[in-house]
Amino acid sequence: MDPMVIGVVGIVVLLVLVSIGIHVGVALGVVGIGGMACIMGFSNAVTLSVNSMYFNNANYAFVTLPLFILMGLWGAAGGISKTLYDGLVVWTGKIRGSLGIATVLGCAAFGAVCGSSIVTAAVFAKVSSPEMRRLGYDKKIAYGITASAGMIGMLIPPSILAVIYGILTGLSVGKLLLGGIGPGLLLTVLMCADIYYIARFRTDLITPQEMREYSWAEKLKTLPTFWPVIVTAIIIFGGIFGGVFSPTEASAVATVVILVLLLVTLKKESGPHLASGVKETATTSAMIFLTMAGACVFSRYLVVTGISDKIVELIIGAQLNNYALLAILALLYLILGCLMDSTSMLTITIPILHPIIVKLGIDPYFFGVFMIYASQIGIITPPFGLAVFTVKGVAEPDVTVEDVFAGSMKYLFMMIAGIPIMMVFPQIITVFTSWGG
Numbered sequence: 001m002d003p004m005v006i007g008v009v010g011i012v013v014l015l016v017l018v019s020i021g022i023h024v025g026v027a028l029g030v031v032g033i034g035g036m037a038c039i040m041g042f043s044n045a046v047t048l049s050v051n052s053m054y055f056n057n058a059n060y061a062f063v064t065l066p067l068f069i070l071m072g073l074w075g076a077a078g079g080i081s082k083t084l085y086d087g088l089v090v091w092t093g094k095i096r097g098s099l100g101i102a103t104v105l106g107c108a109a110f111g112a113v114c115g116s117s118i119v120t121a122a123v124f125a126k127v128s129s130p131e132m133r134r135l136g137y138d139k140k141i142a143y144g145i146t147a148s149a150g151m152i153g154m155l156i157p158p159s160i161l162a163v164i165y166g167i168l169t170g171l172s173v174g175k176l177l178l179g180g181i182g183p184g185l186l187l188t189v190l191m192c193a194d195i196y197y198i199a200r201f202r203t204d205l206i207t208p209q210e211m212r213e214y215s216w217a218e219k220l221k222t223l224p225t226f227w228p229v230i231v232t233a234i235i236i237f238g239g240i241f242g243g244v245f246s247p248t249e250a251s252a253v254a255t256v257v258i259l260v261l262l263l264v265t266l267k268k269e270s271g272p273h274l275a276s277g278v279k280e281t282a283t284t285s286a287m288i289f290l291t292m293a294g295a296c297v298f299s300r301y302l303v304v305t306g307i308s309d310k311i312v313e314l315i316i317g318a319q320l321n322n323y324a325l326l327a328i329l330a331l332l333y334l335i336l337g338c339l340m341d342s343t344s345m346l347t348i349t350i351p352i353l354h355p356i357i358v359k360l361g362i363d364p365y366f367f368g369v370f371m372i373y374a375s376q377i378g379i380i381t382p383p384f385g386l387a388v389f390t391v392k393g394v395a396e397p398d399v400t401v402e403d404v405f406a407g408s409m410k411y412l413f414m415m416i417a418g419i420p421i422m423m424v425f426p427q428i429i430t431v432f433t434s435w436g437g
Helices: 003-019 024-040 042-057 060-077 080-092 098-110 117-127 129-134 139-155 160-169 173-179 181-201 216-221 223-241 247-305 307-318 322-336 342-359 364-380 386-394 401-424 427-436
Strands: none
Touching: 003 024, 003 247, 003 307, 024 042, 024 247, 024 342, 042 247, 060 080, 060 117, 060 160, 060 223, 060 247, 080 098, 080 117, 080 216, 080 223, 098 117, 098 129, 098 139, 098 181, 098 223, 117 129, 117 139, 117 364, 117 386, 129 139, 139 181, 139 364, 139 386, 139 401, 160 173, 160 247, 160 342, 160 364, 173 181, 173 223, 173 247, 173 364, 173 427, 181 364, 181 401, 181 427, 216 223, 223 247, 247 307, 247 342, 307 342, 322 342, 322 364, 322 401, 342 364, 364 386, 364 401, 364 427, 386 401, 401 427
16 A cells, blocks of 8 residues: 555544543554554564654753642642632732632743643633632633633743753744743733633623722732742743753753742641642653653654655645745644644644745744644643643533533634744743843
8 A cells, every 4th residue: 555545544543542541652653553563564563663762752951841730739739829819819809800810820930830831721710710709700711811821931941842842843932931921911911911801891701899908008018929930930931041051951950949849838848749740640640751751652653654745745735925834833832732742743743844934944942832822722722622621620510521622712803813922022031032042
């Protein structure tokens, strides 16, 4: 059978496997090995797959991934998210939609101690959503905000996807991390504006009873609650920007800082939280590496079947301008986001796309951060919507998956709006990547 036909059949089989609930990492690996076995024999296919998985995943920089996850879990256990949210509520008290805005700002700030959108969404779904409901927010809005705002936690450094992207392409991880600051702040502004609009014109969804004016004495009293985030941000941003630490070293130092905070805050009660954080980190990291292993095999399968070369020919031959190319790729990621997670998307597509955009003269750091942003929109789009299912798992009993999806859709358009804004104003990204040297 022609390798190209095998390639197309494999893609169809992959979509079927994912749609029936097979873990995406397993589906990618099975299709990749099976497809290559049809072309070169089972033994050669296994050898090529094992070598591909090893050389892609045996990288020292991947130490950063579990550390970024562990930072977030220990930070949440140490009360950073709760005290951070309570402090922001005081500062936003008189603004319409103050609790929702405080949640978005909290996710942005918590992003400085957590490299995962899923962890960020889960933490604030437990911290802020019940409080929003208590003060009159519609349950769809209350949980839709936390599911959507979790994306900011992946954009603001540290970011797991920035590390993965840097390793896949050989780009500076530090520059990619810094590049996420602009899009993270942009999405924060867009979501806060949307919440304010809903609070002002849809009082059936967000009632004014949450509004309260706090004195300056009360506001100043909350300032100490922000110091863990500030210290962690200084270590990560300042360390990388100033050349003091590599991203891997910065993640290790910041994790130790969060560990000290947890020990000081909880003292004798810290033991169970330390253990559960390590256990959950191990589980999450294993799932990420399983997904990456499967994606590496499938990416190699696309090369063997000739699909990769065909994609390159089509893109180069189309002679699209940069705006059209970016728009098409963003649309592709929006579609893929309905079927698989961000890690899979990046691991499969970036080895193909990165050489193309370099050849076309597009700034690779801008493109990297842009695609990380686009890949993250899938965390709230059905049917995959990983953030939605995560939030549902920690939500109050009367909240359904449909409720969270419905609430998240109100912010999907804000996320999508960020794409053309960054295309027109690439400085939102490049001004920060240029700081990295």
